[in-house]
Amino acid sequence: MNLQIRDDMPDLSMSTPLSLDALSSNLMLDTPGVDLWRARRHLLDTKDLTKVEVECALRFAAVCKKLCQLEIAPLPVLNSKVVANIFYENSTRTRSSFELAARRLGATVLNLDVQSSSVAKGETLLDTAQTLIAMGVHAIVQRHASSGSAHRLSEAFHDKVHVLNAGDGWNAHPTQGLLDLFTMLEVMPDLCGAKVAIVGDISHSRVARSNIWLLKLFGAHIHLAGPPTLMPPEISKLGVTVHNQLEPAIEDADFVIALRIQLERQKKGEIPSLSEYKKLYRLDHHRLKLAKPTARVLHPGPVNRGVELTDHLADDPELSLIRTQVANGVAVRMAVLYLLLASKEAKS
Amino acid sequence: MNRSLLIKNGLIIDPSEDRESQADILVKDGDVVMIAPHLEPEDGQTVLDGSGLWVAPGFVDIHTHLREIGQADREDIGTGSLAAAAGGYTCVVTMANTEPPIDNAAILSVLLSKIEEKAHIEVLPIACVTKGMEGNELVNMVELSGMGVVAFSDDGLPVSNLAVLRRALEYAKVADRVIISHPEDRDLSAGGAVHEGLTATSLGLPGIPGASEAAAIAREIEVVRQTNGRLHFGHVSLAASVELIRTAKAAGLPVTADATPHHICLTVDDINGFDTAYKMNPPLRTQADRAALIEGLKDGTIDAIATDHAPHTALDKQKPFDQAPFGIIGLETAFPIALERLTNGAGLSKLSLIALFTTKPAAVLDLPQPGIRAGQPANLVLLDPAHSWIYDTAKGFSRSRNSPFNGQRLTGKVLLTFYRGNIAYKDEELIQSRHKSSVLKG
Structure with a gap:
């Protein structure tokens, strides 16, 4: 899909107020996609997203990205909405990214400091959400260490609040999956038949899972590489190719996604040492020569510099898409927030 | 229990006796009094039509x-x-x-x-x-x-x-x-x-x-x-x-x-x-x-x-x-x-x-062998193997409701459980439907 937005779009040079809906009709955005997002209410996973929905969100994201670049945002489209960020796990980039995205759409953002909140006093996940809903929060952006925790919230409060999963255990990190896909599509508009390698700790990676579902939807060939101890059992049944060595996975690859490896894996006996991990799986310029000459490197961050990839590679403006991913993250989250939260009446 | 209950035409399934046969069974004052191919109802007896039902220990x-x-x-x-x-x-x-x-x-x-x-x-x-x-x-x-x-x-x-x-x-x-x-x-x-x-x-x-x-x-x-x-x-x-x-x-x-x-x-x-x-x-x-x-x-x-x-x-x-x-x-x-x-x-x-x-x-566990024996207190269960019902944990008897079978249709239902001659459980509705089709005397 083509994510290019023409600079001469009249709407983009218009002053505020600016309606994304007006924009979307100008861009001939897929209306069925918009309706599907409204009906969905929550973004929990990439597993059950349809291609129509994904394309709709990414087209929106392209518009949002352009608007941000033109410094037109904040847009007054979610002015009446309150978005709460609840991060039970530490996160700098995802939380900031969601916060910026919400603010650029005009929403009020509430950041819950989980350490000092009643959560620390033993309040349950559902009680915390209930309290926020009672305060008039429209959307909860939640990160939690347990797989399925966002689903739990959406089941309990389906009609009362929109749930955006900002990472649940090892299960899903849907906005990361979408922004990775967006970033790859910007470089390569048709991913059908493209080879994408995902390298590292697949077992504990919600990013890998969210990427796999989306890349499959877009027809990419997915190759996983990592230590057998960090490879989830039977994952090849999802239609991916599993390698224990890096080289066959990245050979002729169009994209290589390096995953963050948590430093405590060694203590848990899942890998013998970081030095051995680096020897086998660290990406560098030399190893990347196996991939296509046009191949690009992604990483969900934060990078353990020198572990998953070399400093030099992480900072290589030709090969590394890491900074682009971060920039795209805001745009993708704007699109998702807008699609889920903007009420139909607001449509102009 | 001071009344007597006659279950007619039930299928008695008693592994302790290697028995699987249709018979009538009379429970009186909590004891199994008699098991025989055909028992005539007497005055004051409640008669339950057991046809199609199983009677098991x-x-x-x-x-x-x-x-x-x-x-x-x-x-x-x-x-x-x-x-x-x-x-x-x-x-x-x-x-x-x-x-x-x-x-x-x-x-x-x-x-x-x-x-x-x-x-x-x-x-x-x-x-x-x-x-x-x-x-x-x-x-x-x-x-x-x-x-x-x-x-x-x-x-x-x-x-x-x-x-x-x-x-x-x-x-x-x-x-x-x-x-x-x-x-x-x-x-x-x-x-x-x-x-x-x-x-x-x-x-x-x-x-x-x-x-x-x-x-x-x-x-x-x-x-x-x-x-x-x-x-x-x-x-x-x-x-x-x-x-x-x-x-x-x-x-x-x-x-x-x-x-x-x-x-x-x-x-x-x-x-x-x-x-x-x-x-x-x-x-x-x-x-x-x-x-x-x-x-x-x-x-x-x-x-x-x-x-x-x-x-x-x-x-x-x-x-x-x-x-x-x-x-x-x-x-x-x-x-x-x-x-x-x-x-x-x-x-x-x-x-x-x-x-x-x-x-x-x-x-x-070397526990006494369960069985249906004349002259002993009734420890038995009456089952309808064909009754189809929907399991609803909210109507169940456990204090908890954590079952994956909640809301599912199941076939086979307990009608009556006798423990030492007393009714420990009774599916009133099912029993009533049986009574309607049975001969009540006295």
Whole structure:
């Protein structure tokens, strides 16, 4: 899909107020996609997203990205909405990214400091959400260490609040999956038949899972590489190719996604040492020569510099898409927030 | 009960007598008075049309968690034994992993008094193998057996130290009791939530590998070989486990095993997203495992159906999947599930099916053989094998509702459970519908 937005779009040079809906009709955005997002209410996973929905969100994201670049945002489209960020796990980039995205759409953002909140006093996940809903929060952006925790919230409060999963255990990190896909599509508009390698700790990676579902939807060939101890059992049944060595996975690859490896894996006996991990799986310029000459490197961050990839590679403006991913993250989250939260009446 | 009840034309299925025949049965003042091909109703008798119904000895469950003592928010002897009666049970054995655990005479006597006070059917206690379930020091097995303990188990936890298990198996001989094993290698299963494989991988949940059960069984069988002590494996869930037990039995080792209704009915593929009603330990396994369990039940490798009835509060089960406790309730659904999967689905005879619920579990723990005998108090259950109903945990008798079968249509229903001549459970509606079609006299 083509994510290019023409600079001469009249709407983009218009002053505020600016309606994304007006924009979307100008861009001939897929209306069925918009309706599907409204009906969905929550973004929990990439597993059950349809291609129509994904394309709709990414087209929106392209518009949002352009608007941000033109410094037109904040847009007054979610002015009446309150978005709460609840991060039970530490996160700098995802939380900031969601916060910026919400603010650029005009929403009020509430950041819950989980350490000092009643959560620390033993309040349950559902009680915390209930309290926020009672305060008039429209959307909860939640990160939690347990797989399925966002689903739990959406089941309990389906009609009362929109749930955006900002990472649940090892299960899903849907906005990361979408922004990775967006970033790859910007470089390569048709991913059908493209080879994408995902390298590292697949077992504990919600990013890998969210990427796999989306890349499959877009027809990419997915190759996983990592230590057998960090490879989830039977994952090849999802239609991916599993390698224990890096080289066959990245050979002729169009994209290589390096995953963050948590430093405590060694203590848990899942890998013998970081030095051995680096020897086998660290990406560098030399190893990347196996991939296509046009191949690009992604990483969900934060990078353990020198572990998953070399400093030099992480900072290589030709090969590394890491900074682009971060920039795209805001745009993708704007699109998702807008699609889920903007009420139909607001449509102009 | 001072009235008499005549059940006409029921199918009497009594494995203790190897009997499966249609007959009339007269229950008077709580005793089975007579069983004969044809009995004439007398004045003052209530007559129940039993045609199409089964009359079986009351069921025996050798693995339940009634949560008394200290976990009354989940279940107690009263609610748990009522749920059992509703499932056709007249005798259940309750596990020792309570708070505190049943590991000494003082706490056991508290439990016994609760049973005396609240039980609707016979409730027999199990005591821990080791003090505090810590896996180190043996409990006073002889003293506790003398007070009524029917078996020893640290269920919920394995006795991981094989030297301790060895001593337990040896010492239990003095008490003449069976040790019930919870076969699990806790290092292999650590952190796991569902069976390791595609489901766990897709949901991003930590897996429990099959080896955590099979490896434990393999090790423990060798300790049985060493000691010749009697060991019963609870809630066996894997094809590999069935094979190990089959081989051990063929070698003449004194091992027995049970399987739960849910493991013969559901597989890991049935897990419904992050629904914690599907979270139990051992976890739901594969289709091949399920088939092997059924085969094991048919060929006698697995001796009994046991529910592993494990009540948990809604609050606990609302936790995220990896944090929610393991276990489901099962007393009220065991029979219809087994009927569907073993008899209707796998061709097991009615007599063999009922044996899995009565004589065989009783034999595992050396309990008196259940049977329907004239001149004895009525411990029996009246079943409608064809009645189709929807299981609703909200209308159930357990204090907890954690069942994956909630809302599902089941076939086979308990109408009436007699315990020592008293009605412990009665499905009023179904009974009434039977009365309408029956001849009422007096």
